[in-house]
Amino acid sequence: MLKTLRKIGSIGIVTEPAPAADELLRVRAALSEKIRTILGRALCIRHVDAGSCNGCELEIHALNNPLYNIEALGIRFVASPRHADLLLVTGPVTTNMETALRRTYQAIPDPKLVVAIGDCGCTGGIFGEGGASRGRVANVIPVDVAVPGCPPAPRQILSGILTALSRAGRHS
Amino acid sequence: MSLRRWLDRAHSVPGAPSVRGIGVTGREWTDIARDVAVAGGRLLSLWGSNTDAAGAAVYAAFLLDEGALIAELPISTGEQTTHYAGLESLFPAASRMQRALFDLHGLRSSDPDRRGWLHHDSEYEFLRVSGDGVHEIPVGPVHAGIIEPGHFRFSVVGEKVLKLEQRLGYTHKDIERRFTQLPILQGHRLAARVSGDSAVAFSWSYCQALEGMSECAVPPRAAWLRAAFLELERIANHLGDLGALGNDAGFAFGLAQFSRLKEQLLRATDHAFGERYLMNAVVPGGTRADIAPAAAVTLSECIGAVAREARVLHGIYEEHAGLRDRFMDAGRLATDLARQLGVLGLAGRASGQSLDLRIDCPCVPYGDLAPAKIVHEAGDVAARVAVRFDELQESCRLVGRILDALPPGPHLATIEAPAADSFGAGLIEGWRGPVFVALEAGPEGSIRRCHPHDPSWQNWPALEHAIIGNIVPDFPLINKSFNLSYSGHDL
Numbered sequence A: 001m002l003k004t005l006r007k008i009g010s011i012g013i014v015t016e017p018a019p020a021a022d023e024l025l026r027v028r029a030a031l032s033e034k035i036r037t038i039l040g041r042a043l044c045i046r047h048v049d050a051g052s053c054n055g056c057e058l059e060i061h062a063l064n065n066p067l068y069n070i071e072a073l074g075i076r077f078v079a080s081p082r083h084a085d086l087l088l089v090t091g092p093v094t095t096n097m098e099t100a101l102r103r104t105y106q107a108i109p110d111p112k113l114v115v116a117i118g119d120c121g122c123t124g125g126i127f128g129e130g131g132a133s134r135g136r137v138a139n140v141i142p143v144d145v146a147v148p149g150c151p152p153a154p155r156q157i158l159s160g161i162l163t164a165l166s167r168a169g170r171h172s
Numbered sequence B: 001m002s003l004r005r006w007l008d009r010a011h012s013v014p015g016a017p018s019v020r021g022i023g024v025t026g027r028e029w030t031d032i033a034r035d036v037a038v039a040g041g042r043l044l045s046l047w048g049s050n051t052d053a054a055g056a057a058v059y060a061a062f063l064l065d066e067g068a069l070i071a072e073l074p075i076s077t078g079e080q081t082t083h084y085a086g087l088e089s090l091f092p093a094a095s096r097m098q099r100a101l102f103d104l105h106g107l108r109s110s111d112p113d114r115r116g117w118l119h120h121d122s123e124y125e126f127l128r129v130s131g132d133g134v135h136e137i138p139v140g141p142v143h144a145g146i147i148e149p150g151h152f153r154f155s156v157v158g159e160k161v162l163k164l165e166q167r168l169g170y171t172h173k174d175i176e177r178r179f180t181q182l183p184i185l186q187g188h189r190l191a192a193r194v195s196g197d198s199a200v201a202f203s204w205s206y207c208q209a210l211e212g213m214s215e216c217a218v219p220p221r222a223a224w225l226r227a228a229f230l231e232l233e234r235i236a237n238h239l240g241d242l243g244a245l246g247n248d249a250g251f252a253f254g255l256a257q258f259s260r261l262k263e264q265l266l267r268a269t270d271h272a273f274g275e276r277y278l279m280n281a282v283v284p285g286g287t288r289a290d291i292a293p294a295a296a297v298t299l300s301e302c303i304g305a306v307a308r309e310a311r312v313l314h315g316i317y318e319e320h321a322g323l324r325d326r327f328m329d330a331g332r333l334a335t336d337l338a339r340q341l342g343v344l345g346l347a348g349r350a351s352g353q354s355l356d357l358r359i360d361c362p363c364v365p366y367g368d369l370a371p372a373k374i375v376h377e378a379g380d381v382a383a384r385v386a387v388r389f390d391e392l393q394e395s396c397r398l399v400g401r402i403l404d405a406l407p408p409g410p411h412l413a414t415i416e417a418p419a420a421d422s423f424g425a426g427l428i429e430g431w432r433g434p435v436f437v438a439l440e441a442g443p444e445g446s447i448r449r450c451h452p453h454d455p456s457w458q459n460w461p462a463l464e465h466a467i468i469g470n471i472v473p474d475f476p477l478i479n480k481s482f483n484l485s486y487s488g489h490d491l
């Protein structure tokens, strides 16, 4: 126990400031002021891997580490789509995941936001479209913000999430 | 009969060291498999092809003490109901590979289990357990957490698991077919994305096959840099898992500390090689980037710090009564069962299976690096945690050594596309276990066929056994202790 406490004490707080929103990532019109007030500063995210290589997941995980500390911004990952405001989707959508993705999207209460993560989520990436891949997330559900990268770094993912929440044109 | 007769007849396959190939008849296909099984060999991979251009064939790669042996069985396609003999009675892991082979290529084995595996177009019949008080819990494909999709069907009495049946294939992207649409000199990019957490292992394995086929001599510096990449990938994954395992056992402190260390490591990797995850680092002929002397010093210092901190955290995990209680005896996979199931890699070494290709079948530079082999016997979550802690230290040591002793010279050689019809194999011990790539060139720099194989194929069925008799709430912890790939398996 003493060792544990000593470790906690010696490390201190390492969290860094969050990145800004980035209007370039937005693909649909921004939220109305009213909805932004409803969502406030507590955002619940449900993640769905619709067929990724697991690379993007690794960087989404990093958002929970003490340096990005996403919970300190009032953003939480939740286990049920019914508790979520925002759906974070990775991967090209595989045929085998298409139904599960649609159902998860439908289960999220309105108003809802969708952020597509990674080159795969944005365009189908290296896996493309065709065969067992339906390609980009927007082919299956409406997408608000798309974050490119393979995988995108945690700051870019965070910036994408904050963009979805932000007022249009505030940062560009 | 002994394996000798097969090995004497076999020809050498370009790519990874000690890979041999042999063409067999339908009868020899089963004979060779039986001889391998009797000699204590393992099934490494089973795959097939069925194209107009190249005809139909099924392949089995075996792992022996002498290296790998690939058997090729040409198939005449026709109206028959069975095309080749299934190997599932000798190697249980073959069953799913055979079902996948049918989905992908329409070639049917004699395996009585004819359910689809990667294709989900028909209703799936789970095996039912019946009896007093038995009920089923279906979970997935979307799980509660940031993880890959898959379906688990538990049959339980009270909280106790009687049976777990997995249903995978949700991330199936038809990767084998996608390969055939890429130029062979570009295939490494897709290989790196078969399972993103094993990008180095897959891209290296692919390049190993390709470079063998093209007779490209990889500069020594590139080989050493690749080893540094592979060990950095191992360290990053082990750090991530050790944190998550602590967290799954209720020790959030562990996650906070290990995820901080992992972030430091990724930043140092980024600083040294220009990317946090080494998705693009291994390229045909060598490596994409070299390392500047100053960056090597910084990376070395970071690795030293990670190793030191991990040692302290290891002590904390060991002394923590709550963690010990959750880890010990949970999800036990006994040594005998692990052998029968052909479990590979990290999970195998936690159940007494002494196999590590870096030591048993080393490619350059592992002969010089001489890593220590880490084997534990208990087969429980505690053993899989212990293997990770020990391997983490060993990999930190290796990276330090590599950075100290990097041979001078270029990090990249020119490489030409191999001749049509040439065949090669790559075999690399990734952090999860052996990663295998079988590659065949088509005309004009194209890929005729590429089969990437992740050890998760062997290890997923073992998880079904390891969970039996445990309680459902321990499943996330036990599952995490294996940390198997969905994408690498679903192809």
Ligand code: SF4
Binding pocket: A051, A052, A053, A054, A055, A056, A090, A091, A092, A117, A118, A119, A120, A121, A125, A126, A149, A150, A151, A152, B193, B196
């Ligand atoms: S964008 Fe890259 S890292 Fe993300 S899922 Fe696609 S291939 Fe993997």
